[in-house]
Amino acid sequence: MLTTLILVPFVGALLVAFLPATSARSIALGVSAGTLGLGVAAAVMFDTGDRALQLTEQVSWIESFGVHYALGVDGLGILMVLLTVVITPVVMLAGWDEGDDNPRSYYAWMLALEALSLAVFCATDVFLFYVVFEATLIPAYFLVGGFGKEGRGAAAVKFLMFQLGGGLVLLASVIGLYVVSAQAGKPSYLLTDLEQLDISTGAGRWLFLGFFVAFAVKAPLFPLHTWLADTTEKATPGVSVMLVCVLDKIGTFGMLRFCLGIFPEASQWATPVVVTLAVVSIIYGALVAIGQDDVLRLIGLTSLSHFGFITLGIFVFSTQGASGAILYMVNHGIGTAALFLVAGYLIRRRGTTLISEMGGLEKKVPVLAGLMLVAGLATLGLPGLSPFVSEFLVLLAAFDYGWWVGAFAVTGIVLAAVYILWMYQRIFTGPAHGTLDAHVFDDGHDGHDGQGAGDTATQVAARTEVIPDATHREVLAVAPLMVALVFFGFFPQPLLDLANPYAERLLQVQVGVQDDPPTVPAPQTESGE
Template identity: 75%
Template structure:
């Protein structure tokens, strides 16, 4: 089933370039919907608490102990579900994002989905490395081929960072082969590698190779600088796939490989990693507050959020690990909703600059409401799903050290500032009149047959007194024009995300049922036990 799950979007990616451009969107959505159905079918066959399941294994390169091997446990199935759910949502929400080359856009989108699924299912380290690197191909073309001016430079920066991480990872992958060959038969199977006896020095060096690659992918301070440029220049849909799916490979890899293969080295590195996570939480929030570009701001919030995820992973407790896994899922849902709603605004206003918006709440009330819910989820409002994961991570952080938990709480306060201030400046601030702004050259959408925004051709900025006067007159005449609110298609796209945010906010048990057994098994494999609860002595026991 997992092989079919991977192949369906991959086949779609290969078929779409040979189809008429007019049918590329529908066919791409059809393949992504089929993949969603297969993901749900895999979930129905998954037995909670049953460890690695739905496994398949075929020899690939026997001389090097390389196999095509796939399987999913609680962590893997959650990441698979997140991927198959977000892909069709992104396609519906960004129905016109790839208008200039729809076949390329939807083919690369499906290829990215297929390779991401392969990463989350891989149980052979060499196979994992191959698909880990292969995800860069569709990601590079999605960033560089579609989006705003400057996207080419952002795509190159993204690629250089990721390739550097992949090169470091390759050294550790080769190191695993050497160690397994020295201790018997060479193998890259995760189950075999977990039985190896790594010396202290060897384990720590191999751990560093994996961790650096995953820290770049996540991203984590100080190897995060590609993130803001990429999300600023890419289309909102591409940013969702990069930040909400592809970047999860980083934290997924920390759990699966860093802790799973190198438990001693992971504990050795904990003080440094916890410090980096705290810096990411605070620094990411502070930098987000300072942004004027809305898409860049949303991208930088993820630096802070990934700090929370890494913190939950490296405090070594069941609560921390469960919270980190839930955070990965809930961050994907909440940040996807925020990227898409902000993307709707940018599409209408013709600019991502917050300073050029303002006062839009009355003209786009539905879009304002959707953005507010997504923003409140981002700051961890109780009743929305990110709060549950954030609360678990904070409990684990305080249990690890009071100052670690206290520092992390500051990040939550700062999150409230960057979310609410962004909302205030865009929707309730004074701002420029929308009609005047559009007439001056930042046009909004006229709407297509579905009510979608397209085609309002903005008047040019004046180069002379005459054209300036003309633009001013046009602005005055257009005072009755308003920015169109969210269309039915746009609301339909983000509605499942909104429902998930509320549902899992009040009833997170289905997610916990999948994450908790994996967290307990991983902690047992690492050889760490949760601290016993500290119960005050009774009066009799204390001698009173």
């Protein structure tokens, strides 16, 4: 089942690459819709009551090194699979005009990225995971460098250098796992074998660092985040969605799957530093986002703050925090994807990514304004929308870990309200900004229609400019995301039914951490006892 799930978009990518360009979009969308159907079928087959890996496949690949072609999913894996197969067709439908210069290349790389991302989330052999982990960089590099605005080439190189650097550190730890498992009797890269391996304290900590650094670059986490804003600023909105909402989830996925799963002692040893970096990411990402004028760069930096919340939930070592982090991974993917895509709609209409060159659009494009508002409110964690549940669980776990951690982390919610609401205000309310359009500017304007007689031609043109609102296709594309934000905001249980068993098994069985029972102060007697 999982092999078919991976092969369908991969074969689709090959078809799109060699078939006529005129059919590239429709074929790619059809393939991604078929992959969505397979992903839903896999989820239906998944037993939420079983904590073990399911839908498993295992074939010996390189026997002398203990390498297997091994696939399987648990609650974490199936959630990431569902997120990937939902996001991909949404991005293709929403960005129907993206990649106009070379549609075959654009959609082929998009399907290849989906296939490799699914392989990452399904791999249960560390060596196989590393191979597909690195392979995701190929389509990502060409999508960033080949499509977008001026400066995308430099952004793609920066993205690649950071990711390759993290991958090389990860490779050293992957080799180290072979040595450790071979010394224990028989080399193996199977996750089930490595989870049972008795690794010495020193070796475990060094190997953990290699995995963690690679995942901190991918996630991203401060201070290894500087590629993020440049990439989202220069790439197309659709590519940014795939990078931030799907590919970057590999970082936090790996922290749960490998850092905590294989190196529980080293993960606890590193917790004070990681928690501090997570809190810094939350606050720093939000503060830097406030000062941005480029809307795509701003949305990218919000994800630095959100990934700080996810990492914090993982490393406070409670089932509540882990469940909140997993839920956050899903909800962040949904909410941020909606924000990027609606921003892309506006950019195509205004011809600019600069917030300062927008303004007063609320009455001109009320549907787009409403979509942006819902996506923005989800991003800032408004109660009733799905990200709120995730943040609430993570913050509860953070306060339980240490009051100072929760106190600093909660400021991220306040700052989120600032950067989201201020962005909305500058784009949709206030005076209109724009350039003179001879078709709409009336040279004989006399100010009797409510506009000032002394207004400049540019100001009048901006106010009278006709901008088309969201089309039926654009609304249809983001509608599933909007429905999910509201539905899971009021009823998150379907997601928690998948996340909770995995979190409980990981923390209680693998890490050996038991949640402290809730305590209620005993009533005092008259004697004060």
